[in-house]
Amino acid sequence: MGSQQRKEREKEDLRRKVITAATELFREESYAAVSMRKIAKRVEYSVGTLYLYYKDKDELFLAVQSAAFEQAFTFINARSGKDDPLERLQELGERYVRFGMKNPDLYRLMFMMEHPMDAMEEGDPWHSGIALHNLLTSLVKECVAAGRIVAEDPDRLSFALWSLVHGMVSLRISQRLTIYNGAHLNCPLCGIDTDQLVIETNEMMISILERQKN
Amino acid sequence: MGSQQRKEREKEDLRRKVITAATELFREESYAAVSMRKIAKRVEYSVGTLYLYYKDKDELFLAVQSAAFEQAFTFINARSGKDDPLERLQELGERYVRFGMKNPDLYRLMFMMEHPMDAMEEGDPWHSGIALHNLLTSLVKECVAAGRIVAEDPDRLSFALWSLVHGMVSLRISQRLTIYNGAHLNCPLCGIDTDQLVIETNEMMISILERQKN
DNA sequence: CACACTTTCTGAACGCTGTTCATTTTTACA
DNA sequence: TGTAAAAATGAACAGCGTTCAGAAAGTGTG
Numbered sequence: 001m002g003s004q005q006r007k008e009r010e011k012e013d014l015r016r017k018v019i020t021a022a023t024e025l026f027r028e029e030s031y032a033a034v035s036m037r038k039i040a041k042r043v044e045y046s047v048g049t050l051y052l053y054y055k056d057k058d059e060l061f062l063a064v065q066s067a068a069f070e071q072a073f074t075f076i077n078a079r080s081g082k083d084d085p086l087e088r089l090q091e092l093g094e095r096y097v098r099f100g101m102k103n104p105d106l107y108r109l110m111f112m113m114e115h116p117m118d119a120m121e122e123g124d125p126w127h128s129g130i131a132l133h134n135l136l137t138s139l140v141k142e143c144v145a146a147g148r149i150v151a152e153d154p155d156r157l158s159f160a161l162w163s164l165v166h167g168m169v170s171l172r173i174s175q176r177l178t179i180y181n182g183a184h185l186n187c188p189l190c191g192i193d194t195d196q197l198v199i200e201t202n203e204m205m206i207s208i209l210e211r212q213k214n
Numbered sequence: 215m216g217s218q219q220r221k222e223r224e225k226e227d228l229r230r231k232v233i234t235a236a237t238e239l240f241r242e243e244s245y246a247a248v249s250m251r252k253i254a255k256r257v258e259y260s261v262g263t264l265y266l267y268y269k270d271k272d273e274l275f276l277a278v279q280s281a282a283f284e285q286a287f288t289f290i291n292a293r294s295g296k297d298d299p300l301e302r303l304q305e306l307g308e309r310y311v312r313f314g315m316k317n318p319d320l321y322r323l324m325f326m327m328e329h330p331m332d333a334m335e336e337g338d339p340w341h342s343g344i345a346l347h348n349l350l351t352s353l354v355k356e357c358v359a360a361g362r363i364v365a366e367d368p369d370r371l372s373f374a375l376w377s378l379v380h381g382m383v384s385l386r387i388s389q390r391l392t393i394y395n396g397a398h399l400n401c402p403l404c405g406i407d408t409d410q411l412v413i414e415t416n417e418m419m420i421s422i423l424e425r426q427k428n
Numbered sequence: 429c430a431c432a433c434t435t436t437c438t439g440a441a442c443g444c445t446g447t448t449c450a451t452t453t454t455t456a457c458a
Numbered sequence: 459t460g461t462a463a464a465a466a467t468g469a470a471c472a473g474c475g476t477t478c479a480g481a482a483a484g485t486g487t488g
Contacts, residue, residue, distance in 0.1 A: 016406060018363060019379070021218070030328070030437055032328065035473080035474060035475080036459090036474080036475060036476085037473080037474080037475090045437075045438090046437065046438045046439060047438090047475090047476090048435080048437070048439070048476090048477080048478085049437055049438075050479080051475095051476070052436075052437075055478075057475060096228070108369055109316050111382065111384075111385070111390060113388065114244070114245070114246065114327055114388065114389075115388065115389045126393060129393070130393060130399055133393065133399065135412055137401065143467075151416075153401045153402075154405065154417065155401050155402050156403065156411075156414070156415055156418055157418070159354055159382075159403065159411065159415055160378060160415050160418065160419055162312070162381070162385075163377075163379075163381030163382040163385060164374060164378045165375050165381070165417070166381040166384070166385060166456080167375075167376070167377030167378055167380040167381025167382070167384070168374075168377040168381070169234050169375075170325075170326065170380070170381070171325070171376075171380060174325060174326055174327065174328065174329065175328075175329045176325055179340060179343070179344060179347065185344055185347065185348075187263055187351065187369050188367075188369050189369045189370065189373065197370075197373065200370070201373055201377070204366075204367065204370055204371070205374055208422070208423070208426055210425055212422055212425055212426045215430075215468075234450060234470055249444085249446080250445080250447085251444090251445080251446090259466075259467090260466065260467045261440065261446090261447090261466060261467090261468080262447090262448080262449085262466070262467055263465080264464070264467065265446095265447070265448080266466075270446075271446060271447090
């Protein structure tokens with residue numbers, strides 16, 4: 001019977017539809033405003049049905065997260081014409097922060113949401129996230145190999161760079177860079193556009209690495 | 215009449231009690247588990263009373279955040295015997311990440327919680343947060359003045375360092391460093407204790423700055 | 429077609445959340 | 459002691475995630 005396969009396909013279809021609807025909602029409203037009932041309404045099923053496809057909200061959100069990681073990977077992995085690995089490293093960071101700042105609620109879901117570790121057992125929602133991480137580390141190592149930077153421990157340096165860009169994006173997303181808006185903090189950074197600050201600081205860190213010699 | 219002043223004092227007392235209770239709850243349970251009813255129960259008032267002292271949950275949380283910033287400032291500002299400003303900078307970073315990793319839910323409240331900007335008008339919940347920021351920037355400038363590091367733009371460098379430590383702490387808190395636990399990411403960092411990784415990476419970044427010459 | 433069996437779907441119900449507000453209790457002062 | 463003002467209460471409301479008895483739709487057989 002081919003009907004078995006058709007049903008499998010339909011089941012997968014609905015799962016995808018749910019993820020798409022949830023992703024749209026994340027884009028339209030804020031992270032906190034996305035509820036099971038709203039997702040159900042958008043896919044035109046009752047709320048109970050969602051629980052036939054996802055064990056609970058955490059599992060559903062994990063699936064959305066997984067899809068978000070794929071989007072992020074696609075966006076960030078876009079190859080550039082540059083030859084210099086260090087330039088590509090800078091571009092990698094820039095695309096990372098751009099993605100995060102353009103998709104704050106997806107970014108929250110990917111990197112800032114509290115996690116139900118028990119739901120993480122099966123499947124691998126972080127697959128594309130891991131791929132991103134590998135992209136970074138191998139690029140850093142390429143820079144070292146090409147003599148563009150010096151690094152005793154390229155893996156730790158990669159972690160530091162990830163932390164740097166993540167730190168900037170998450171502070172930006174959580175509105176913590178608004179301290180640079182008012183004048184209560186009197187420093188040259190005040191008044192600057194925070195998105196620009198993030199991007200420029202990424203560039204600065206790259207040039208610091210470039211200038212560093214053993 | 216002195217009764218007027220006494221009432222003012224009692225009012226302030228309850229406000230403080232509420233903040234203390236909420237802070238305790240943040241420590242005991244997770245961030246998400248702290249509800250108005252639980253706070254009310256702990257201070258032995260009805261839930262409605264809380265709304266006589268705080269306009270809504272956001273305002274209450276902002277007050278808790280403000281107290282948390284003070285705690286953080288006290289903890290992180292602890293003076294060390296070191297003379298070298300760069301060593302003190304490294305210690306500053308270390309105390310920052312230690313505070314964050316020991317008080318994950320307070321840290322969430324301070325730096326990761328989505329913010330109701332409209333509640334930020336009066337008062338200055340970030341006062342001690344700003345003080346922390348100033349501590350960092352002035353220390354960085356001290357390092358530059360002492361010739362311990364080179365920095366074209368000390369303010370941007372301070373922002374970068376803040377982003378770095380915040381990035382590490384928040385990734386740690388959000389359980390994202392668990393990718394270094396399993397073996398699915400085969401790199402030298404795997405299996406390492408993540409708290410240690412964070413602290414060591416802070417040290418590494420300091421030594422990178424130290425080695426950097428113009 | 430009719431029947432039985434399975435799968436899919438529904439939406440009311442439960443206990444939780446933040447928030448409001450009519451009501452009651454407590455306090456203050458003449 | 460009486461009365462006006464202040465403070466505290468907790469039931470009620472809408473929305474949340476989640477469950478589950480029952481309705482509906484689909485499937486295979488006689």
